[in-house]
Amino acid sequence: MIAALGLLIGLLAGLLLQPEVPLWLEPYLPIAVVAALDAVFGALRAFLDGIFDDKVFVVSFTSNVLIAALIVYLGDQLGVGGQLSTGVIVVLGIRIFSNVAAIRRHLFHA
Amino acid sequence: MPEHEQPDQPERDDTVAGAGDQPVETGRDRLVQAIRKPTRRQVGVAVILAILGFSAAVQVRSTEAATTYPGMRQEDLVQVLNNLSAAAQRAENDINQLEQAQSSLLSNRDSRAAAISRAREQADALAILAGTVPATGPGIRVTVTDESGQIKIDQLLNALQELRDAGAEAIEINDAVRVVAQTALDDGTAAGEPGRIIVDGQELAQPYVIEAIGNPQTLATALEIFGGFLEQVEQVSARAVVKELDEVEIASVREIATSEYATPVEDE
Numbered sequence: 001m002i003a004a005l006g007l008l009i010g011l012l013a014g015l016l017l018q019p020e021v022p023l024w025l026e027p028y029l030p031i032a033v034v035a036a037l038d039a040v041f042g043a044l045r046a047f048l049d050g051i052f053d054d055k056v057f058v059v060s061f062t063s064n065v066l067i068a069a070l071i072v073y074l075g076d077q078l079g080v081g082g083q084l085s086t087g088v089i090v091v092l093g094i095r096i097f098s099n100v101a102a103i104r105r106h107l108f109h110a
Numbered sequence: 111m112p113e114h115e116q117p118d119q120p121e122r123d124d125t126v127a128g129a130g131d132q133p134v135e136t137g138r139d140r141l142v143q144a145i146r147k148p149t150r151r152q153v154g155v156a157v158i159l160a161i162l163g164f165s166a167a168v169q170v171r172s173t174e175a176a177t178t179y180p181g182m183r184q185e186d187l188v189q190v191l192n193n194l195s196a197a198a199q200r201a202e203n204d205i206n207q208l209e210q211a212q213s214s215l216l217s218n219r220d221s222r223a224a225a226i227s228r229a230r231e232q233a234d235a236l237a238i239l240a241g242t243v244p245a246t247g248p249g250i251r252v253t254v255t256d257e258s259g260q261i262k263i264d265q266l267l268n269a270l271q272e273l274r275d276a277g278a279e280a281i282e283i284n285d286a287v288r289v290v291a292q293t294a295l296d297d298g299t300a301a302g303e304p305g306r307i308i309v310d311g312q313e314l315a316q317p318y319v320i321e322a323i324g325n326p327q328t329l330a331t332a333l334e335i336f337g338g339f340l341e342q343v344e345q346v347s348a349r350a351v352v353k354e355l356d357e358v359e360i361a362s363v364r365e366i367a368t369s370e371y372a373t374p375v376e377d378e
Binding site for chain 2: 002003004005006007008009010011012013014015018019020021026027029030032033036037040043047048049050054055057058061076079081082106107
């Protein structure tokens with residue numbers, strides 16, 4: 001309950017405050033958001049599996065976001081930023097799909 | 111998350127998972143339990159999720175607002191620039207082609223207009239010559255009063271020839287007969303009554319009024335020359351009055367004569 005409230009509060013704050021995204025962050029924010037989504041779905045799956053731990057969640061969330069941003073940053077430096085962000089998005093998308101499939105099996109037994 | 115998929119946290123979290131006295135617990139039960147009885151441990155998760163929600167909302171917002179190019183990668187910007195210059199090039203080519211088409215159409219139109227106006231002038235000149243349209247312009251009016259009836263077809267023909275010689279462009283007799291190339295003069299000999307004046311089948315009555323369009327002075331002089339029409343008229347003691355006018359109206363017209371036998375020779 002508190003977790004859902006947190007998500008809601010964050011969304012509302014983002015929508016209401018409408019902060020400017022700093023320029024240096026702009027290429028990485030979308031990737032970071034997708035990576036964070038992956039972490040969240042992974043956490044939900046682990047929770048349903050009964051192996052959830054909030055410390056692990058915090059660490060994995062942070063590292064996911066950082067690594068995704070780092071990969072894209074590295075790609076930018078190497079001149080393949082566009083392709084690498086596509087690659088990262090694809091990988092994260094696949095993981096999100098498989099996590100959501102596991103969650104679905106837990107919740108709907110289907 | 112691999113770390114979540116692997117059971118690297120073997121001991122159950124009883125507070126989150128609910129009462130530990132139930133050994134077999136489905137994920138759904140755990141979720142319901144977590145929603146019904148939230149624990150303090152959810153606070154950290156809530157903070158993380160708040161961060162996620164915040165950044166997601168911000169990102170969506172900035173994507174919606176991204177009408178300009180800040181934040182794009184250098185290579186993407188170069189690509190955008192290339193596309194734009196290619197589009198500009200194409201547009202310029204289009205402009206050039208259209209301008210060429212326009213100028214060619216314009217010159218086409220001009221030459222057409224010139225040809226049309228030339229043809230119209232020619233048609234007007236021919237129409238006046240053929241007598242198919244009324245005409246107006248400077249000219250003279252000759253009024254001949256012949257009480258003794260001495261004026262014959264010869265004198266009239268003489269007058270017409272002198273007027274034509276002087277450049278008369280349109281001639282009319284008695285406001286009724288237009289004199290053109292096909293005009294025929296007849297003195298009635300064929301009908302057995304010589305001495306009449308019949309022009310194009312129409313007998314003329316006195317006084318004879320000849321109107322001609324042309325240079326008034328030239329026309330008048332042509333009639334006045336020695337041995338010319340006016341002198342002939344005087345010889346038969348008739349009276350002729352020549353008036354130079356700024357405007358002579360010639361209203362009578364002839365039907366368009368379609369040539370039945372003659373055809374133009376195509377000349378290349």
